[in-house]
Amino acid sequence: MDYFIELFCSGLTRGSIYALIALGYTMVYGIIGLINFAHGEIYMIGAFTSFIVATVLSIYGFPLAAIVVVAGVAAAIWSSAYGYTVEKIAYKPLRHAPRLAPLISAIGMSILLQNYVLLAQTSDFLPFPELIPEFAFMEPIAHIIGSSDIVILLTTTVVMLALTFLIKFTRIGKAMRATAQDRTMALLVGINVDRVISATFIIGSALAAIGGLLIASHIGQINFAIGFIAGIKAFTAAVLGGIGSIPGAVLGSLILGLTESFATGYISSDYEDVFAFSLLVLILIFKPSGLLGKAETKKV
Amino acid sequence: MITVKEVKKSLLVSLWFVFLTFPLMVIKVNPYERTVSWRWSNMLYVAIGTFVISLLAKAWFVRKERRMARQQDSCRSRTPIIQKILQRPGYRYPLAAFLLGAALAFPQLFSTYQANIMTTALMYIVLGLGLNIVVGVAGLLDLGYVAFYAVGAYSYALLNLHFGMGFWTVLPIGGLLAALFGVLLGFPVLRLRGDYLAIVTLGFGEIIRLILENWNAFSKGPSGISNISRPGFFGMEMSLDQAMIYMYYLMIGLLLVTIFVVNRLQDSRLGRAWLALREDEIACQAMGIDKTRTKLIAFSLGAFWAGLIGVIFAAKTTFVNPASFTFMESAIILSIVVLGGMGSIVGVILGALILVLLPEYLRALSEYRMLAFGAILVAMMIFKPEGLIAGVRRVYCYQGRKRNTALKNDE
Amino acid sequence: MMNKLILEVSGLTMDFGGIRALDRLDLDVRSKEIVALIGPNGAGKTTFFNCLTGIYLPSNGDIRLVSPQTGKESRLNGLKPNKITEKGVARTFQNIRLFSQMTVLENVMIGRHCRTSSLILGAIFRGRKTRKEEQETIDKSYEILEKVGLAEQANEFASNLSYGAQRRLEIGRALATEPFLLLLDEPAAGMNPQETADLVSLILQIRDEDHAILLIEHDMKLVMTLSDRIFVMDYGEKIAQGTPAEIRVNRAVIKAYLGEDVESDNA
Structure with missing residues (x-):
């Protein structure tokens, strides 16, 4: 039974990190109808930035609390800046091009960013500094759920609530929902659509950066290639929940996290990634609109 | 062809990229030996590189617009x-x-x-x-x-x-x-x-x-x-x-x-x-x-x-x-x-x-x-979404009603 | 004049979620007939075309097609769009959907696709049968282009044509599929008077060549001169049907087009 609970908890942790990345996919898709292939790379850059900042600070002897805060903020800032720049360079000029064009451009961006980090830093796996200490009060249940799991779950919950608030009640949130429904109409009622799109990329990237920081400190190592797999998995989660739907992304991520956790725990860990990919292929074939998504009607 | 305004814009772009690439390009840490190396020269390369690329991209867009305008005047497309x-x-x-x-x-x-x-x-x-x-x-x-x-x-x-x-x-x-x-x-x-x-x-x-x-x-x-x-x-x-x-x-x-x-x-x-x-x-x-x-x-x-x-x-x-x-x-x-x-x-x-x-x-x-x-x-x-060499559409010719045959030009 | 029945639609209903776009629609078309479908914007005319051509799957009702040549009867509900075209129904689109990166001639040649059959091996080895088929495709396509007055521009890109010419090319492309029933979705939209006049004679010529035509149109002058019969729709329902003369004086139609005020003014 303990094993089951352990797997359940680690599944939830995985799922909540997928959710942080999946939200970026789903938000961008909702607004401009593009699969942002480079999103996984934005997450990787977030992890790398927090790695660099945290390591530098720890070498210079800063206290742990300061390191965590500064690394988190830096990751969010730089990831957002990358997300913003990627949109301006690779997607904005192609907003009226045939559908294949921004998709190819996105794949190009993904490859570009991956290799940029590879060349600027290294291809080796790097040890990520331990940012989340083992809490003393967690001792009795430490064998089923670790401290970092708890921190991850709490952080994700807070971030989700903040995002919900932002989208439901703020001006930019309302503008985002309006643009997602009908871009032309949003433009006509005076919404600055370019700014809304930029905001979407910035918010999505910041979420991914937080995800990057959390997972890097959870797993304990990073590498330039982590964005690719994480990106595809988060995308799977977004599609599973129904791409374009924010609650869908969270639901899909949790389901994916739990599925992976149980499948690797009870079946085999060799095929961990195969489960996710197969799930993706199956959903797209049998229910492309996902669990909470709307089916698309063709306009003729 | 390139105005002062554009140079200024390119400078801003270059500055933005200096900021953007700062952590990844400039700082390199060695987590095992716990050392940090600051590679300031990279910052210079980024600044110059992005400035030049930005200017070139602008010039290209200007040229493209001019060419489009010319094409509309003469109604003829230019083939490379x-x-x-x-x-x-x-x-x-x-x-x-x-x-x-x-x-x-x-x-x-x-x-x-x-x-x-x-x-x-x-x-x-x-x-x-x-x-x-x-x-x-x-x-x-x-x-x-x-x-x-x-x-x-x-x-x-x-x-x-x-x-x-x-x-x-x-x-x-x-x-x-x-x-x-x-x-x-x-x-x-x-x-x-x-x-x-x-x-x-x-x-x-x-x-x-x-x-x-x-x-x-x-x-x-x-x-x-x-x-x-x-x-x-x-x-x-x-x-x-x-x-x-x-x-x-x-x-x-x-x-x-x-x-x-x-x-x-x-x-x-x-x-x-x-x-x-x-x-x-x-x-x-x-x-x-x-x-x-x-x-x-x-x-x-x-x-x-x-x-x-x-x-x-x-x-x-x-x-x-x-x-x-x-x-x-x-x-x-x-x-x-x-x-x-x-x-x-x-x-x-x-x-x-x-x-x-x-x-x-x-x-x-x-x-x-x-x-x-x-x-x-x-x-x-x-x-250049059409690639270096765009596909060419074939031309088919039809020789009138009397001879119901057609000659084909190749591509 | 009682021609053979070729299309019979009965009780056609189309729901989108909670919205009923078509409500138990009945309609029929006979061979060599020009039938117009009119009604205010949003009445469900294009939805009706989409149900007819298999782009939407109707929620309820029956669409029967009878080939005038063979007399064979078939039910169109649930068939794929390309199968319906094969059975002899072709259409044009309200918002022009030409293949803009292909030449004018190639656009028409695409229409011949379902009347030809060569595949991979035919394409690679280009045997006698394939060559003959290709040649026929080219010749027939040219003939159609001459009919719609575009032979001169055969090798230009479709996107370079004027608006009126693009509409005519759409008709030509549809004709290339050898339909006996041609569906035209607002063929005169955006045309100037000269272009409209050319269009009228083109449509009449097509009718005389043994095609039945069902058209959606807002240009009432065109509808009244061309049509043998008119169906009027509003809010997904059929509110009237009859000859142009009958429709002209129909109260329900006037009400739908001009609103309640006219009704009370007249009363």
């Missing part, structure tokens, strides 16, 4: 010089004959090592031409193309290992097996929208690779299969050099066949239907085109070619392992098609030669190979 040469049959055949002669003489003039590199380039040309049917002509973004390549390679490796089957027997089998995989995958997924198709094929490619990596009993896992026989030539014994040169001529032969077939396919009822599908699926269906079937044919034909080259790859290197079939391989082939020009045979050939030979000969650049591929995909979409 290469295209003009290609369109004239008078130049075309001598040029083709010259190229073929040069290709045939190549191994005699240069070393076997060079011929070997050329063989690789030729393989990428054929892979590009195969993917071109799928992406360039039919507009189906297939990101898992490498999976079919792997199917071909592994079918030769395994059939050779277990049953001792020879290259020439397996060549068609590998192609057909890959095509079969194409049909099996294509049947359910080709109904999907373009971007979903891209993701599913990407996922499929990864699944195939992961299975090859983990199913040790079947594929010998990450260590791969070695000692695969080279292709035979009527039972002749060949030295390594001879075998490589033989491989080269074999690829030239396959390339010629491929060009012939792809050219004929593009210029046929099927080819027209693919082009039309790329543009508007609903209109196509309303014109009586069976969407799924037509796509499936394109998809499996592309897979067939990947399978053929897979077999050749296994025979050339005499060794296969899953590491040769990563997503990056698909990305390289896609870059070839995009750079060369979607739907254009000459374009794909040129694209493959540039992308395979440049990093091969400029060793210093080979480190930046993948970076460049990514940049090419983005830059081509923004600046």
